[in-house]
Amino acid sequence: MTTQRFGAGIWHFATYLDRYATDGYGTPRSVIEAIDLAGQVKDLSVVDINYPFFGGDFSNAQVKEALDRNKLGVIGITPEIYTREFVKGSFTNPDAGVRRRTHELVTEACDQVRYFGADYVKLWPGQDGWDYPFQVDYGTLWKHSLDGVGQLASENPDLKFVIEYKPREPRVRMSFGSVARTLLGIEKIGLPNVGILLDFGHAIMGGESAADSAQLAIDYGRLFGMDVNDNYRSWDDDLVAGSLHPIEIFEFFYVLRKNRWEGVWQLDQFPFREDSVATANHAIDFLKAADKGLEALDVDALKEAQSRHDAIGALKIAQKALFGAM
Amino acid sequence: MTTQRFGAGIWHFATYLDRYATDGYGTPRSVIEAIDLAGQVKDLSVVDINYPFFGGDFSNAQVKEALDRNKLGVIGITPEIYTREFVKGSFTNPDAGVRRRTHELVTEACDQVRYFGADYVKLWPGQDGWDYPFQVDYGTLWKHSLDGVGQLASENPDLKFVIEYKPREPRVRMSFGSVARTLLGIEKIGLPNVGILLDFGHAIMGGESAADSAQLAIDYGRLFGMDVNDNYRSWDDDLVAGSLHPIEIFEFFYVLRKNRWEGVWQLDQFPFREDSVATANHAIDFLKAADKGLEALDVDALKEAQSRHDAIGALKIAQKALFGAM
Amino acid sequence: MTTQRFGAGIWHFATYLDRYATDGYGTPRSVIEAIDLAGQVKDLSVVDINYPFFGGDFSNAQVKEALDRNKLGVIGITPEIYTREFVKGSFTNPDAGVRRRTHELVTEACDQVRYFGADYVKLWPGQDGWDYPFQVDYGTLWKHSLDGVGQLASENPDLKFVIEYKPREPRVRMSFGSVARTLLGIEKIGLPNVGILLDFGHAIMGGESAADSAQLAIDYGRLFGMDVNDNYRSWDDDLVAGSLHPIEIFEFFYVLRKNRWEGVWQLDQFPFREDSVATANHAIDFLKAADKGLEALDVDALKEAQSRHDAIGALKIAQKALFGAM
Amino acid sequence: MTTQRFGAGIWHFATYLDRYATDGYGTPRSVIEAIDLAGQVKDLSVVDINYPFFGGDFSNAQVKEALDRNKLGVIGITPEIYTREFVKGSFTNPDAGVRRRTHELVTEACDQVRYFGADYVKLWPGQDGWDYPFQVDYGTLWKHSLDGVGQLASENPDLKFVIEYKPREPRVRMSFGSVARTLLGIEKIGLPNVGILLDFGHAIMGGESAADSAQLAIDYGRLFGMDVNDNYRSWDDDLVAGSLHPIEIFEFFYVLRKNRWEGVWQLDQFPFREDSVATANHAIDFLKAADKGLEALDVDALKEAQSRHDAIGALKIAQKALFGAM
Incomplete structure (x- = not known):
């Protein structure tokens, strides 16, 4: 029996x-209210927290206290390098002053990681990129991306940095x-603590x-974290996990388990119009079913089918395991 | 020589x-500041204004004064039926009270149309729809959409209502x-003042x-307004018109002109990170070039090529006219 | 207990x-070999047959004999108005001669429908449309589409014609x-036998x-047929039904059942690289599970959740019914 | 003045x-007929030829003769590793025998490259991948991809191998x-002759x-070839270059020129329903205009705008140069 742990971005409980x-x-x-909501979710162990804390001027101790009373740990700290100051880019901002400010803010986030005993600094450079053809010099932009992350990683060798990639938005x-x-990019940076x-x-x-992406990142030793949600494949709708693509998400978990990847299964959902606790509970129920499904999966038969690229045979085995567990 | 008029949504000049x-x-x-920016754009004649006015508590007279000093008319009023109160729907909200409140707000917008001598009430029910399978009863939802619009149109026969459709977002x-x-839907409503x-x-x-869509709406006598911008075809990026798809936008204008559709060419751009006046000016420069391109277009040769579905021949004629005008 | 019938396009069993x-x-x-393969599928009752018959010069009697020995009926006849002769359009071809030839071929297909006692002529005008901006006059093209279908429907009032729409390809x-x-278009044609x-x-x-599309077509009294498969939402991959989007397909069936739509559930899959009989069997197993799931669905609770647009509540009910049946 | 050379895949002239x-x-x-058509295109210097030759049993000498009489050189040879034998994969086929056969066919293509004095063997493994979740073991599949290419590259150090990536189809x-x-993958293979x-x-x-992709490939020293066409961004429509996205294709050429990348500008178009010579000529006219546009481009002003990520400013400069040249 596995004892899979579950987590969530604290923004799941914001509005x-x-x-x-x-x-x-x-x-x-406020972040405190969000933590208290997170505490109502069954089987949530850890949260990822935005820095600076949202909704008020809270001390680390206040946040810690809220976490403790809800029996929640911190898995990551996400510095907000995508707010007004950074809308033309954080690591890749054309203004060297803003690039420095990015560095300072992430450096502060490093201290938060240390304070809360988190696993990593999460870098999500949502404003780094371009909107129009001819807008940027691509070589310079990419160099700034790697230099910015690389400098932080080399200055903080005691910490892990994770990059959450995304095709677009904002x-x-x-x-x-x-x-x-x-x-x-990570291979070019060449440091062990970037994933x-x-x-x-x-x-x-x-x-x-996603399962292929996971295998690739694992093969490079760079899969440091993950989260789930669902969408209609063309935009980051951040809907509840399992609502649209249960089989592909099950395959994603299968590849993690198969590679003995033992990290937290996190939620990154944005319940714009739904109750956030109910949405989280529903997702975790699905994740638990997937977890049970992995126990039930006839792995030998699956591998045999895969060795022949037998799509229908493999699918049958996977569907049986997943749906039987739900 | 045509004397094409240009317009813009006033939100083009917001942040x-x-x-x-x-x-x-x-x-x-504020809306006043936005109007003053709009006034700096060369060759802008009219704006579409959100109601309630944003950024402060302004009287109609104050807004009128700002418009007058910038020599701007009002083409449409857009009631904000997509803010917090309406996030689960405006016309289709499951709560009859919110549906009534939608009706009230649009009715107030009707008075604004009368006050400003605008052409129409613009309905953009951005929150009407669904997010998940099984979430709604589709028949009921569609009925509410049509009932809501139909009631307003029949109560205000002196006004025109335009529906701005959109696949998604929010x-x-x-x-x-x-x-x-x-x-x-409009045919089902069956009233002359909905387009x-x-x-x-x-x-x-x-x-x-878009050119085919325009032809279809015109053939039903229902094309009451239009606006332009550009995007990467999968999301409403609201980039500057002509930046990505100049030929298709030129074809769109061609179909309007060919049908003697003589309304305003409006901008619906969101310059998140750009200067809004410069962005509007650049777009209008492109629109003027397109206008000149229509004058230069060898329409007889084009029609002859189209009669044979000769793609390359037709394209050559269109490209020559458009690019020659720029 | 329902006794849902299942069907397939005969091309499912071609290469x-x-x-x-x-x-x-x-x-x-050949079509005969394809019919013999179709006969090996468990619980297949009817097929849709391309006309002219593929793979040889077969008489109606020969095809009938093959169908009989495999206990298969014919639900529809699909005239091949998308082969070489028609690559620049069938109903909308710029050449009036090809438009006439389209009419002749479909007229021949009408006789096949009568011979085989099928339910309808299926029109899939896959070559009608355009590739480039400026290539066609949209008004003329659309008129040709409606005239072509309308003429056939009025000449053959004893038969039903179904249009299978598709965004693109070929x-x-x-x-x-x-x-x-x-x-x-169908409303414009205005005949009762086009759906x-x-x-x-x-x-x-x-x-x-798809469930919304079904409701809309039913509300207009125009849903004459349906088929299923699956894809990654951007192209007509024609993968096995239920492999990617089981919940949405279940919702599609739910809307049919709720409206007492009692037609055949058909497969339109293209098992390029898979065994066609195994693929059909797997799909029908899924369809049967969906059918059982509909029996198990707590419809009252679902309707109550839908009356509040409660996505998570509704989803929970639907997932329980579907997955419990698999 | 540049003397840009132009090329095309010979399949441009097939049906x-x-x-x-x-x-x-x-x-x-036949390939011979296709070559004779290619010879009718103005300003075409080289072609990429499929191997085996299509449409008949031609000797190298016969093909050479056809090329010579049309004054065409050979830039690349494309072994057909995507026909029936390979539909379940070429380098990644689950059957080791087919993987060997892939190796043999590409090895034969190497000799063709030597015979015709071409620049490279083009690898386009269009059947390597998967269709369904759970169908394959991703690690094994990727390893087979790299092993297959790597073995060929190391066995033929005198030749260059280019991989033409594509998201999907077939x-x-x-x-x-x-x-x-x-x-x-190429970095993992670690050989100098794979690009x-x-x-x-x-x-x-x-x-x-595409311009960013080009910069990245150049920065790794791996851009060995290129070709152009156009599409609606969701499928490989292989329409005529410049028909839909003239500005982005101009940016692509700009990045090549800026990096002093001096290879052939090739066409990879599929004129399904158009005259292939007219389509090629129209594309090359566009390419020549783009070439002239690069001469006219105010590079200093562009770089200055890009240094500020000034989208509108940069776009204005680019549009002026491109459209002025057309």
Whole structure:
């Protein structure tokens, strides 16, 4: 019996706004309120926390206290390098001053990782990239991406840095846009403490098979984290995991398990219009079913079918295991 | 020589926020400030104004004064039926109270149309639709869409109502999602004062050929308005018109002109990271070149090529006219 | 207990070629051989047959005999209005002679429908449309589409005609491209014997929610047929039903059942590299599970959740019913 | 003044078939006939030739003679590792015998490269990949991809091998699917004579900015070839270059020129329904205009705008240069 642990980005329990509902999809919540909601989810062990803390001026101790009373640990800290200051880029901003400010903010996030005993600094450079043809010099942009991450990683060898790639949004084209591009960059940086956080939804919206992406990142020793959600394959809808593509997400978990990858299964969902606790619970119920499904999977028969690239045979085995567990 | 008039949504001159840059892509601006920026654009005649007015508590007279000093007319009023109150739907909200509130807000917008002497009330029910399979009863949802619009149109026979369809965003699936779906709905409503506002970008992100969509709406006598922008065909990026798909936008204008459709050519761009006046000027320069290109177009030769479905021949004629004018 | 009947396009049991594997994905098969393969599938009752018959010069009697020995009926006849003669269009060909030839071929197919006692002539005008901007006059093209279908329907009032819409392929843009566009056209034709054949895969590749498309077609009294398969939402991959999007296909069946739509559940799969009998069997196993799932569905609870647009609540009910049945 | 050379895949001058028009979009042509058509194109210097030769049993000498009389050189040889024998994969086929046969066929193609004095063997493993989740073991598949290419490259150190990546088609998911994935693989192979052939259309259908892809491949010293065409960004339509995305293709050429990349500008178009010579001529006219546009481009002003990521400023400069040249 496995004892799979589950986690979530703390923003799962915030409320959201967008360019139309500028007054938000609900009343604003502070990070403390979000943690208290996270605490209501069954079987949630850890959270990833944005830095600076949202919704008020809280000390580390206050956040720690909220986490403790909800029996939650911290898996990662996500510095907000995508807010107003950084809308023309964080690591790749044309202004050297903003690039420095990015470095400072992430450096502060490093201290938060140390304070909370988290596993990693999560880098999600959502504003790094371009919108139009001819807008940027691609070589310079990519160099700035790698230099920025590389400098932080070399200055903080005691910490792990994970890059969460995504094809687009908010930037129309993001520089760390696919699993392979990110691995290329990480290999160029050449440091042991830089890896990938693989978001299932980002992979499928980019036309990747997430399970293949996971295998590739694992083969390079760079899969440091993951999270799940679902979408209609063309945009990061951040819907509840398992709602649209249960078989592909099951395959993603299968590849992790097969490679003895033992990290946390995290949620990165944005329940704009749904109850956030109910949404998280429903997702974790699906994840537990997938976990049970992996126990039930006839791995030998699956491998035999795969050795012949027998799609229907393999699918039958996988569907039986997953759906039987639900 | 034509004397084509140009317009823009007043939000073109606002600043934006999204779910990541929650503090905004710039300091907030009031509708008055936006109007003063619009006034700096060369050759802008009219604007479409959101209601309620953003950025402060302004009277109609104050807005009128700002418009007058910038020599701008009002083409349409866009009631904000997509803010917090309406995030689970406006016309299709499951709560009858919110549906009533939608009706009230649009009714207020009708008075604004009368006050400003605008051409129409613009309905953009961006939250009407669904996110997940099984979430809604589709028949009921569609009925609510048509009932809501139909009631307003029949109560205000002196006004025109335009529906701006869009496949998605903010709702993952929008009920008025394509030109044909919207025409079906309008025919069902059966009133003369309901039409379509065709957004070039919404058409191409939905896999439509915008020129074909325009022809169809015109053939039903329902093309009441239009606006342009550009995107990478999978999301409503609202980039500057002509930046990515100059030939298709030129064809769109060609179909309008060919049918003697003489409305305003409007901009619906969101310059998140660009200067809004420069972006509008650049777009209007492109629109003027397209206008000149239409004058230069060898229409007889084009029609002859089209009568044979001769793609290369037709393209050659169109490219020559457009690029020669730029 | 329902007694759902199942069908398949006979091409499911053919072999294929494409622009790269020009020598085909397997040795060619005649329609007779395909029928004999179809006969090996468990629980297949009817097939849709291409006309002219492929793979040889067979008489109706020979085809009938093959069907009889395999206990198969004919649900539809699909005239091949998309082969070499028609690559620049069938109903919309710029050459009036080819438009006439289209009419003749479909008229011959009408006699086949009568001979085999099939339910309908299936029209799939895959070459009608355009590839490039400026290539065609959209108004003329659409008129030809409607005139061509309308003439056939009025000349053969004893028969039903179904239009299978599809966004694209082989034509880059197809004229009958979406459910709403096709319904608009059918309403314009205004005859009772023209309807839609809704292909689940065509709907989702066009960004439709297939269940919504079905409801709309039913509300217009125009859903005359359907078939299923699966794809990655951007192209008509014609993969095995249920392999990627089991929940959405289940919702599609739910909407049919809810509206007491009692037609055949057909397969339109192209097992390029798989065994065609095994692929059909696997799909029908899934369809039977979906059928059982509909029996198990707590419809009252679902409707209650839908009345509140409660996505998570509704999804939970649907997943339980479907997965419990598998 | 540059003296840019132009080329084309010889299949540009063939006729095609697909899974619907199984009798083809025109009467079959032999490679000799195709070469004679290619010879009618103005300013075509070289062709890429499929091996085995299509349409008959021709000797090298016969092909050479046809090339000579049309004053055409050979830039590359494309072994047909995607026909019936290879539909379940070439380098990645589950059957070791087929993998060996792939090796043999490509080895024969090497001799053709030597015979014709071509620049490279082009590898386009269009059948290598998967269609369904769970179908393959991704690690094994990728290893086979790299082993297969690596063995050939090490056995033929006198030749260059170019991999033409593509996201999909005919395989639903291709193993060499993006520029970054292919570079990762090439770096792993670690031989100097393996590079990329970058197809503009494959890049944009995969959501890449082709100019960025080119810069990346150049920075790794791996851009060995390129070709152009156009499409609607979601499928490899292989339409005429410049018809839909003139600005992005101009940017692609700009990045090549800026890096002093001096290879042939090739066409990879499939004029299914168009005259192939007219289509090639129209494309080359566009390419020449782009070439002239590069001469006219105000590079200093462009670089200055790019140093500020000034999208509108940069676009203005680029549009002026391109459109002024047309």
